[in-house]
Amino acid sequence: MLTRRRIHVEGVVQGVGFRPHVYRIATQNQLTGWICNTARGVTLEVQGVSESVSAFLDGLRLQPPPLARITAVASEEIPCAQEIDFCIVQSTAGGHAHTLIAPDIATCPDCLRELFDPHDRRFGYPFLNCTNCGPRFTILRTIPYDRPNTSMQPFRMCAACQAEYDDPANRRFHAQPNACWQCGPQLALLDANGNAIPGDPIQQTIEHLRQGAIVAIKGLGGFHLAVDATQPHAVARLRERKHRWEKPLAILVADIAAAERLCNISPEERSLLESPQRPIVLLPRKSDTPIAPQVAPGSPELGIFLPYTPVQHLLLHSGNFPALVMTSANRSEEPICIDNAEALYRLRSIADSFLVHNREILLRCDDSIVRRAQQHTMPLRRARGFVPLPIPLGRDVPSVLAVGGELKNTICLTRGQEAFLSQHIGDLENLAAYGFFEETIAHLQNILEITPQAIACDLHPEYFSTRWAMQQSSLPVCAVQHHHAHLAACMAEHSLSDAALGIVLDGTGYGTDGNIWGGEILLAHGAKFERKAHLNYAPMPGGAQAIQEPWRMAAGFLSLLPEPQFTEGLACLQSLYGVNTGAMRHMIDLHLRSPLTSGCGRLFDAVAALIGLRSTVRFEAQAAIELEALCARSTDTNAYPFEILAGEPLQISTVPLFDALLTDLHKHSASAVISRRFHLGLARALADATASIAQAAGNPPICLTGGCFQNVFLAHALEKELRERGLRVYTHCLVPAGDGGLSLGQAWIAAQEIASKTEGNP
Secondary structure, three states: OOEEEEEEEEEEEEEOOOOOOOOHHHHOOOOOEEEEEEOOOEEEEEEEEEHHHHHHHHHHHHOOOOOOOEEEEEOOOEEOOOOOEEOOOOOOHHHHOOOOEEOOOOOOOHHHHHHOOOOOOOOOOOOEEOEEEEEHHHHHHHOOOOOOEEEEOOOOHHHHHHHHHHHOOOOOOOOOOOOOOOOOOOEEEEEOOOOOOOOHHHHHOOOOHOOEEEEEEEOOOOOOEEEOOHHHHHHHHHHHHHOOOOOOOEEOOOOOHHHHHHOOOOOHHHHHHHHHOOEEEEEEOOOOOOOHHHOOOOOOEEEEEEOOOOHHHHHHHHHOOOOEEEEEEEOOOOOOOHHHHHHHHHHOOOOOEEEEEOOOOOOOOOOOOOEEEOOOOEEEOOOOOOOOOOOEEEEEEEOOOOOOOOOOOEEEEEEEEEEEEEOEEEEEOOHHHHHHHHHHHHHHHHHHOOOOOEEEEEEOOOOOOHHHOOOOOOOOOEEEEEEHHHHHHHHHOOOOOOOEEEEEEEEEEOOOOOOOEEEEEEEOOOEEEEEOOOOOOEEEHHHOHHOOOHHHHHHHHHOOOOOOOOHHHHHHHHHHHOOOOOHHHHHHHHHOOOEEEEOOHHHHHHHHOOOOOOOOOOOOOOOHHHHHHHHHHHOOOOOOOOEOOOOOOOEEEHHHHHHHHHOOOOOOOHHHHHHHHHHHHHHHHHHHHHHHHHHHHOOOOEEEEEEEHHEEEEHHHHHHHHHHHHOEEEEEOOOOOOOOHHHHHHHHHHHHHHHHHOOOOO
């Protein structure tokens, strides 16, 4: 008996070979009908005997294409029709967009075999791809995902490519970026003045890199600046020109064997490196490698990733480099370059030559960065390979635009049960970054067709993102306290809709009392929160200058000690760094330019300064990162004491910590021992305070969030302490614990506030 069903499928079902996959399943089951892309996803009709239709539906749900992600399937029985085959029909426009857009995905094994097969017509072609790999998000103007709506629109397919595109048995069947040497994008190598350099672009680029040149290379989501990672002078020139003095640089290696020659890699880390997302993975470095020390000075780790574009494979394979530095093509803190003319202008004083192509990049998208922490993956920067896949929220929420914070900015849009977190935008400290911020808001709203009901922003009135939000007079604005947003981001990630207790640790956030927060224990419920405990306040002599000069924070925390420890501590700082501690004492005593902070990041700075790690930092959290690295050099199990002071809220006093630390300094204890005792003591004190609060609050789940939880040693030690006290602990696995996840938390809180008002709750 014949039956016919109309089926609507939502999720990541465009640009991932979904229609040809359905075509094959339908023909295998001898079904007739059709399929097309729509604004909401994919619509299809199938007709055949009941058993075959049921088998088709099972195959659709259980065996989707590798890159597809089905979020909803709706099916209804309809009258049978007269037809003789199954076909793919033209996409339909119109209606409210609800399809999910696939991220850019690394070159698949099938394409890689073709790339290096001398008998294949795409041998050495730098832009080969198929339905299982290649660019998606960064070439898309609008949906549905069809070639005219992408930056491949100017490239008309040749007869051979068109035949592949039209052949249901071919893996390039309806692969929108399909191209070859004859009809697709092409490479060119330009000098610093934009003049073409004759010869094969790949071979010429390899020769430039061997000679120590800095080459700007256009990729999927922007340009990289590349040098040979084994040449110290080349890496030093890159740092000087880019103004990135000490922050580690990412390196690209040919394959997993090359990565294992440089770093110790666990099976889980290997899986991350080889995943289709191809993130940069932070890995413990081996002691004897050819990598120039300037790549990651003073760091026990290297940021490594494997090739994800044909160009990268060709450069590593033909050049036989142990590794290439591949860092974002920009000056420090500016957005990455994406346009050829833009790159020639902005990078003219950095790059010696430019490997460009003529396919337009429509949206900037940096490389993602992850770190393995115990049993889960910790995202440090969420961008290429992951964006624009949504974060599932577990319930319907109103549509909100959240604009994030000032540093590591991202934006977030909510729709139904999903939150769409943008790619990493960066620090909103210059006009170019602010322009990228506005560009990202417009682009995401356009391709997702989301009209927000409200805007959420940080409580700090001087953040550029907050100012932008306040200027949008057509929508209500919800200002969210910084650390509350951090906690809400972790709650949203785990769909925690009831009360949760958060340990929120970072460097800086605007507090409701006008002070600078950053070492907080908060209790959140709905759109409200209570501050239940915090690290004691300490002065920041010099204000923001204390963030750049950790010895100032050491002076601030030492000022909480009684005499003679305060004087002894200042003498230690003066001996270490030759600084004017008398002036610092004067500022602190008179409360001159010395705002108060409870920031945990500032506490790390103070400890790092006292043990002589550094008096100044060249990038964010540098002192804290180096302090964490010391922990691995010691097996000491002692923990420094803290004191929990009664009150509302509780205060976690650092006075006993610094008293014990100074005692160890007098004993000439090893820096590694001091670092480890500090980490263990902080974890124990936070766990003790949290357990006390949790018991009184009915033992809600505990969320660990904020930038300090990118410190794997602290995160593991604290999680262990909490679990030993019988508490449920949640950490970030989908979005960064730092400010890169802030917009998700803002959106979560604003959505609940809107829902509460709609339901008539106070």
